[in-house]
C-alpha cells in the first residue's frame with residue numbers, strides 16, 4: 001500500500017516505511033518530491049483518490065510539527081465501505097504528470 005501525494009495528488013505514489021517513529025515516506029513516484037516538509041503546523045489533506053472496491057473517496061492527511069517537519073500521516077478510509085485501499089490509476093497518473101511538465105519533452 002502506498003499513499004496519495006499531497007503535492008501532485010497522484011494516488012499510490014508515496015511509498016513509506018513504518019517503524020516506532022511513525023511513517024517515513026519516500027519521494028513521490030510521479031513528481032519526485034518528498035512530502036516531508038511544509039509550513040509549521042500545516043495540516044495538508046490530499047484530493048480524494050477512488051476506493052478500490054466502490055470508488056468512494058479516500059484521503060490522506062499529512063500533519064507537520066513546529067519545525068515544519070512531517071509528524072504524522074493519517075489515512076481516512078472510504079466512508080461508503082470502510083476499505084482504505086486506493087485504485088492505482090497508472091495511465092491517468094502518468095498522463096497528468098506529462099501534462100504538468102513546464103516544458104514539452106523533446
Ligand SMILES: [Zn+2]
Pocket residue numbers: 005006007008009010013028029030031032033
Ligand atoms: Zn507527487
Ligand SMILES: [Zn+2]
Pocket residue numbers: 051052053054055056078079080081082083
Ligand atoms: Zn469504498
